[in-house]
Amino acid sequence: MPLAAEILPVAPEDYLRHEAESPIKHEYLDGRIVAMAGAGERHNRIALNAAFRFRLASRGTRCGVFISDMKLRIEAANAFYYPDVMLVCETDTHPQYKSSPCIVVEVLSPSTAAIDRREKWLAYRTLPSLHAYLLVDSEQRAVEYWLREAGGPWRPGTLEEDEVLTLSCPPLSIAVSLDDFYEDVAGLEAG
Template sequence: MTAAKHIELMSVEDYLAREELALEKSEYLGGYVYAMAGARNAHNLVATRLLVELSKRLEGGPCSAWNSDTKVRVRTNGYTYLYYPDASVVCDPNPGADVYHDRPVLVAEVLSPSTRRSDEGEKRIIYSQLPSMKLYLLLEQDECRVTVYRRTAEAFDLEAYSGLDSVIPLPELGIELPLEPLYRGIENA
């Protein structure tokens, strides 16, 4: 019988130093590092359009939309997680020298076959540990459909929006988000 192999967990500091020089992004989950897969054009188009629409609607206010190069850090139950969401909205930003934000109000992920399970499960649960987090959006990439998890006093309520004429009310940010600009011209939208 052989002894179990000891796995050395990476520190947050080592991960951040490594990530600064890396050619490919990785996410940090409590000491484990996972490489991120590349995305399809449909995924990137929806994510880019989302970022543009959020930025336009938030302009001049206290909140800003951030792209997928900005990590969100979650510290919970003695563990640290660092994710690269497709988009986020932050109203209380970290200092400019940081490479992550700790207090997003909204986090959005565009679903793909390789990330769906993680985005709908693990990430949703981890992100919900952030006291600042009010909204978690899951956007389909091939059809006009968005699932919204909205924080209430007790939990997160689930809402679904579909069709080009749908508009997501985001009173937490003082804006609305129409789906038509996100999905215009996309197959099955």
């Protein structure tokens, strides 16, 4: 009987070197490299709306908004992910990745929802800088969130129609609504 080939873990430095030259994006999960799927129009519009809202709020500050081409390094999980949107307001100068976002947004699709809700959430919540994690559905008007006050416990919630949610990312305070995420996204029912 033939033996199965052993897959050796890849070092983070080798992953970063490979990723800098690769025409497709890969996430890094504790030594394993995983190719990423593409995204559709709704997904892109929602992510762009979130990034636009955060960029408007952060203009003229030291904060930066990054979209899905910037990696997020999570040392506690030995992982690199590509969040759909992240807002960083701390000094975080690495040119290939960021490690201290205060807000992370993932746009849910049927193929990624379980990973975003479990694997990524478990990893993201280890980041001391993170104040808000938002999951924005691409199939219906629904936003789930987890908020944390400085050093406190995580509080889950759901953004309702006509509700305004205030996200804290010192020095910023950003008000968002469902309409902010779903502007120009047609054909969605309320969640």
